[in-house]
Amino acid sequence: MKRIVIADDSGTARMMIRRCLEIVGFSEAEFEEAKDGREALALMKKNPPDLLVSDLNMPSMDGETLLQWVKASPKLVNVPVLVISSVTNPAKTAELKQKGAFAVIGKPVNPALLNEALAPILSE
Amino acid sequence: MEELQHLLGEKLSGVVDETFETMAFINTEEVDEDQLPVNEEQLREARLLVTSPIVMEIHLHLAEELLHQIVETMYTIDEEDITDEQIVDVLAETLNTLAGRLMTELLPPDQAFSLSLPEIVPNDHTPLDENIVFSAFYLADDLPVSIKISAAALEELEGLLKH
Numbered sequence: 486m487k488r489i490v491i492a493d494d495s496g497t498a499r500m501m502i503r504r505c506l507e508i509v510g511f512s513e514a515e516f517e518e519a520k521d522g523r524e525a526l527a528l529m530k531k532n533p534p535d536l537l538v539s540d541l542n543m544p545s546m547d548g549e550t551l552l553q554w555v556k557a558s559p560k561l562v563n564v565p566v567l568v569i570s571s572v573t574n575p576a577k578t579a580e581l582k583q584k585g586a587f588a589v590i591g592k593p594v595n596p597a598l599l600n601e602a603l604a605p606i607l608s609e
Numbered sequence: 610m611e612e613l614q615h616l617l618g619e620k621l622s623g624v625v626d627e628t629f630e631t632m633a634f635i636n637t638e639e640v641d642e643d644q645l646p647v648n649e650e651q652l653r654e655a656r657l658l659v660t661s662p663i664v665m666e667i668h669l670h671l672a673e674e675l676l677h678q679i680v681e682t683m684y685t686i687d688e689e690d691i692t693d694e695q696i697v698d699v700l701a702e703t704l705n706t707l708a709g710r711l712m713t714e715l716l717p718p719d720q721a722f723s724l725s726l727p728e729i730v731p732n733d734h735t736p737l738d739e740n741i742v743f744s745a746f747y748l749a750d751d752l753p754v755s756i757k758i759s760a761a762a763l764e765e766l767e768g769l770l771k772h
Contacts, residue, residue, distance in 0.1 A: 494726070495702040497683060497695070501632070542705070542726055571709020575718035591713060592706040593631040 487514040488532070492525035492551065493540040493569075501594055502538055502569060508596040510607045522546025526554055533561055536606065541570035549581070556585035567602060569594050613767050616715070617743050621756060624710040628703065629749055633679040637747045637754065645746050645753040652753065653696070653732075655704045658725040659712060662769055665742075665760035667711070668730070669704040675752040676700060701727035707756070716769055 519525035541548035565587035578589040588602035740759040747754040
């Protein structure tokens with residue numbers, strides 16, 4: 486069973502992302518939710534997930550800082566990070582991928598966007 | 610300035626339609642302000658700052674009844690189970706999504722931008738009318754939606770636009 490951590494300060498966004506993930510093939514996955522980067526990091530340090538889905542704009546620790554922590558941690562470096570944020574454009578996407586993001590999607594999220602972004606993981 | 614207003618209106622309409630359709634399966638229609646069935650007491654407001662490359666504030670007003678409909682649809686719950694926490698979270702997330710999509714549409718692909726976290730405006734606040742540089746009004750399921758942009762100098766945006 487895949488384990489997925491979703492980090493977003495909005496409960497609505499976390500719920501939407503989870504439903505879209507279930508639709509594209511993660512209906513059997515175990516989901517854990519975090520309201521910011523610190524919470525997400527604490528969840529992942531206990532048990533590295535198969536996928537981290539993270540927003541960028543979050544209080545306490547933002548998504549970009551979380552991405553940098555994950556990619557600097559020997560325990561978490563191999564966790565694929567999917568960024569879903571309203572603050573995305575080609576320039577930001579390139580910057581986040583250079584920092585180690587697996588894929589970047591703009592909000593509002595929908596199953597088709599997720600399916601395309603996660604195709605390599607879904608085919609494993 | 611007139612061209613900028615036209616472009617903002619055009620881009621915003623597309624963004625509003627896409628956001629409401631994707632989040633809650635609701636279609637929107639742009640209308641004149643006097644076509645809105647406005648009752649100020651039944652509107653909820655959120656605001657958010659664009660902090661770079663220019664500074665401006667985006668205000669979103671949604672009818673309380675519309676927010677209830679969206680929460681019911683998104684969370685698949687009954688009216689009596691809706692909480693105020695869900696109402697304000699949906700309002701904030703809708704504004705966050707709208708603002709990001711609008712800036713993505715307006716700015717060139719190589720221009721990064723930053724947004725603050727959305728903030729819910731208390732019902733008893735004093736409206737900030739003097740700096741409103743753009744307003745647009747919509748009906749979503751016959752219920753009012755309005756978006757207002759305040760800025761000290763919107764002219765700065767003209768120099769950054771991709772069109």
